[in-house]
Amino acid sequence: MNYSVFRCLTLISLPVFAASPRDEIASFNQKFRDATLQMDNAATMALWAEDGVTLLPGLAPIEGKKTIARWLDGVVAGLAGYRVTTQENDFHDIQISGDWASEWGATHQIVQPPDRKPVIETWGKILLVLHRDADGAWKIREEMWNAGVKPEPGR
Amino acid sequence: MNYSVFRCLTLISLPVFAASPRDEIASFNQKFRDATLQMDNAATMALWAEDGVTLLPGLAPIEGKKTIARWLDGVVAGLAGYRVTTQENDFHDIQISGDWASEWGATHQIVQPPDRKPVIETWGKILLVLHRDADGAWKIREEMWNAGVKPEPGR
Numbered sequence: 001m002n003y004s005v006f007r008c009l010t011l012i013s014l015p016v017f018a019a020s021p022r023d024e025i026a027s028f029n030q031k032f033r034d035a036t037l038q039m040d041n042a043a044t045m046a047l048w049a050e051d052g053v054t055l056l057p058g059l060a061p062i063e064g065k066k067t068i069a070r071w072l073d074g075v076v077a078g079l080a081g082y083r084v085t086t087q088e089n090d091f092h093d094i095q096i097s098g099d100w101a102s103e104w105g106a107t108h109q110i111v112q113p114p115d116r117k118p119v120i121e122t123w124g125k126i127l128l129v130l131h132r133d134a135d136g137a138w139k140i141r142e143e144m145w146n147a148g149v150k151p152e153p154g155r
Numbered sequence: 156m157n158y159s160v161f162r163c164l165t166l167i168s169l170p171v172f173a174a175s176p177r178d179e180i181a182s183f184n185q186k187f188r189d190a191t192l193q194m195d196n197a198a199t200m201a202l203w204a205e206d207g208v209t210l211l212p213g214l215a216p217i218e219g220k221k222t223i224a225r226w227l228d229g230v231v232a233g234l235a236g237y238r239v240t241t242q243e244n245d246f247h248d249i250q251i252s253g254d255w256a257s258e259w260g261a262t263h264q265i266v267q268p269p270d271r272k273p274v275i276e277t278w279g280k281i282l283l284v285l286h287r288d289a290d291g292a293w294k295i296r297e298e299m300w301n302a303g304v305k306p307e308p309g310r
Contacts, residue, residue: 057302092208095284104299142282145301
């Protein structure tokens with residue numbers, strides 16, 4: 001193969017290497033899951049839009065990235081010795097329209113408290129609205145969660 | 156004013172009468188609130204997409220308009236004599252991108268049980284993802300709700 005043909009093939013192939021919006025959301029979902037699993041607040045907050053809002057059960061809306069970061073630091077500070085051992089987010093119906101996207105999912109979390117206390121296992125549901133920021137990255141504009149039910153065996 | 160001038164003015168004015176997507180969402184929100192206030196299940200279900208999903212606290216996801224309608228009929232059948240006397244949905248951050256839209260809000264509901272029992276007052280939060288259907292109407296694709304807190308006086 002001479003150089004010019006190789007060059008042509010490279011140019012033709014280039015679009016294959018550009019992530020599709022769907023791939024970008026899949027990558028976002030992986031980061032979102034990993035950040036929770038590792039209780040890495042900086043990594044979690046890197047996924048939030050400046051004007052994001054989280055809507056959590058029994059709380060007033062927490063508005064703005066800085067306010068959410070402060071709240072999250074407080075939560076994790078109160079969980080010294082706790083470890084997230086399982087974090088599964090099974091997202092459905094990913095919809096992308098321009099710079100906006102949405103997806104909902106079933107969540108399953110297992111937390112190991114310190115001193116070999118019994119694990120805390122939680123099933124829930126999540127709904128995310130994402131917005132692509134000026135740098136092209138998908139960020140959380142709205143997050144909502146509530147409790148779900150333990151799936152029946154075989155489902 | 157001669158006829159041709161009137162005709163020109165009419166043509167120029169026409170776009171004013173076409174609802175903007177933002178007005179359409181406002182109209183959707185009004186219908187959504189009224190249907191809940193009147194406990195009118197048919198009116199509520201007219202606002203749902205065929206493939207809509209509702210994500211309610213403590214329940215598995217309820218998927219599909221027919222399944223949601225059946226569930227809602229069961230809920231209302233169990234509330235004979237109950238009346239919704241207040242339904243306030245204060246929606247924020249309405250975002251529209253093509254045929255998709257999202258909004259979150261604070262909800263406040265007062266329900267009067269039968270036999271002059273004490274009212275049930277609920278503050279909550281809601282997140283909606285809307286999709287414009289083939290007929291151009293906005294329909295609920297995803298709905299999620301969870302409990303909030305009673306606003307402090309003066310807020």
